[in-house]
Amino acid sequence: MDHTALELIELGAVFFSLGLLGRLAGRIGLSPIPLYLVGGLFFGTGGIIPLSGIQGFTALAGEVGVVLLLLLLGLEYSAAELVTGLRRSWTAGILDVVLNAAPGAAVALALDWGPVGALVMGGVTYISSSGIIAKVLADLGRLGNRETPVVLSILVFEDLVMALYLPILTAVLIGVNLAGGLAAVGISVAVLAVVLVVALRYGRFVSALVDSPDREVFLLKVLGVALLVAGFASAMQVSAAVGAFLLGIAISGSTAENASKLLEPLRDLFAAVFFVVFGLNTDPASIPPVLGWAVVLAVSTTLTKLVTGWWAARRVGIGPLGRARAGAALVARGEFSIVIAGLAVGYAAIDERLAALATTYVLLMAMIGPVAARVVEPAARFARTKRPATTPAPSAGN
Amino acid sequence: MPRVAGRSVTVDTVNVEVTPLPGIGVRKDFALRNGRRIGVVTHRDGKIELIISKSDDPDACLAELPLTVDEASALANLLGAPQLVAQLTEEHRDLPGIHTRQIPVGTPFDGRTLGDTALRTRTGVSVVAVMRAGQVHPSPTPDFTLTAGDLMVAVGTSEGLDNAVKILKRG
Incomplete structure (x- = not known):
């Protein structure tokens, strides 16, 4: 068979099976991300059906997927929302960083993966999946709830942290010394500040650059600018993803809304390829040895997110049930944990088992997250009605 | 930032609370005399949802009813x-x-x-x-x-x- 024909068949088979997996995920009310990862494990090295020949395409498509994931994340929040989010939720945001990065970093150190491994795993366990969470909140009819703004502003804070974290991670991965690392931090803070100011004051000019009444022209311009910015950012060692994210923040108003609508299907396509590629590069045989650690991380970081949400909601005067809902809503991890792990794999400083651990962890958390958000309310109600019966004596007056 | 509702025919005024929902839209609601909240969530794409809080848990919503522009x-x-x-x-x-x-x-x-x-x-x-x-x-x-x-x-x-x-x- 001709080379191109074989590649087309392979690619078609991959997309079609991803479609079936996505449909299955929708049926059982799950995020498709874990199933895409499983799909990648099936097709990849050591998997059931090893694919060959389309790696060139899938590798680049996966990179485009990361760029689009971050671009749409940037488009999702306006600069004004980011600034008010930062002002309002920085205490909860910092608690979120400390509590949730710690378990990942600790496990990496326990496995002797060094400080770089700890930095990567801290990021993987820290960052919640805003995609999964927004969908779960809408599905469960919680957008009007009083704790929902608390959850959303923590997600906003996490996104700003990503904008600082990704350039630092990139600098550390390519092996710069302490001074170089500090320079990367300085540069990323300065760039983020400049982008926020530009977006707040002159966002309409950036929007005017890409805007067009014609859908086709608009799509090509937005995608072109995003890839250009990502490419140059990558060439300057700042991480392609961050470039796209900052571009997303700078684009504002109706242009941002139209761009999100237009790019969403493309994002879904390329991000699916990215997850598959990540799964492809993970040998299924490498999962069982790290499964125990993944479960430890899943349990501990479910609890730490619950604490984060509980504390943040209590600060603004939300009742116990709402606090529990806020905590459980934050549990899901997904796309961005994989983006972080994806940046790291392949570097010499990174242990080979990291990809397997990150995959397994995200598989668990993308499933636990939506389930936790669903069961938390009945569970909390049950606990409340049960409590007076089990501990009747001291606090009878509830 | 509470503000007085746009127009009210009776002499009563209500304080409508406007809460931004980053990435989603805006929630506008106010407390009724019996303590329950009623309002709308306006999505960025213009979708409107009517929200009514639960009686036993004022933080949660009894229902979120999507309304078309005509229905609203x-x-x-x-x-x-x-x-x-x-x-x-x-x-x-x-x-x-x-x-x-x-x-x-x-x-x-x-x-x-x-x-x-x-x-x-x-x-x-x-x-x-x-x-x-x-x-x-x-x-x-x-x-x-x-x-x-x-x-x-x-x-x-x-x-x-x-x-x-x-x-x-x-x-």
Whole structure:
């Protein structure tokens, strides 16, 4: 068979099976991300059906997927929302960083993966999946709830942290010394500040650059600018993803809304390829040895997110049930944990088992997250009605 | 940032709380006298959801009902019009024979002006306001453009009002 024909068949088979997996995920009310990862494990090295020949395409498509994931994340929040989010939720945001990065970093150190491994795993366990969470909140009819703004502003804070974290991670991965690392931090803070100011004051000019009444022209311009910015950012060692994210923040108003609508299907396509590629590069045989650690991380970081949400909601005067809902809503991890792990794999400083651990962890958390958000309310109600019966004596007056 | 609700027909004012929902839209709600919250979530793409809080958990919502633009404006008219009519009726109580009524505008006058209906000439009733999407347009001029589904608040005799209903329905 001709080379191109074989590649087309392979690619078609991959997309079609991803479609079936996505449909299955929708049926059982799950995020498709874990199933895409499983799909990648099936097709990849050591998997059931090893694919060959389309790696060139899938590798680049996966990179485009990361760029689009971050671009749409940037488009999702306006600069004004980011600034008010930062002002309002920085205490909860910092608690979120400390509590949730710690378990990942600790496990990496326990496995002797060094400080770089700890930095990567801290990021993987820290960052919640805003995609999964927004969908779960809408599905469960919680957008009007009083704790929902608390959850959303923590997600906003996490996104700003990503904008600082990704350039630092990139600098550390390519092996710069302490001074170089500090320079990367300085540069990323300065760039983020400049982008926020530009977006707040002159966002309409950036929007005017890409805007067009014609859908086709608009799509090509937005995608072109995003890839250009990502490419140059990558060439300057700042991480392609961050470039796209900052571009997303700078684009504002109706242009941002139209761009999100237009790019969403493309994002879904390329991000699916990215997850598959990540799964492809993970040998299924490498999962069982790290499964125990993944479960430890899943349990501990479910609890730490619950604490984060509980504390943040209590600060603004939300009742116990709402606090529990806020905590459980934050549990899901997904796309961005994989983006972080994806940046790291392949570097010499990174242990080979990291990809397997990150995959397994995200598989668990993308499933636990939506389930936790669903069961938390009945569970909390049950606990409340049960409590007076089990501990009747001291606090009878509830 | 609480603000006073746009327009309220009775003397009561309510503090509508406007809460941004980053990445989703805006929540606007207020507390009822019994402590429950009622309001809307407006999505960035214009979708509107009606929200009502639970009685046992004021942080949570009993329901989030998605409304189309037409449904939202119909509901707003249902809620807003009776108050206006009641108030006008109250004011006209000393004038026997004068009634206030809300009359729906039918499709024949969709996109046409109030002057086109020639209500004053044909029935003797006065149109004191037009309700659209929960907004009161007081004292509309003859060049006011009507839309099917508007509610006219008209003052006149019973007979005149009956005729006005027929005209607005059939053209």
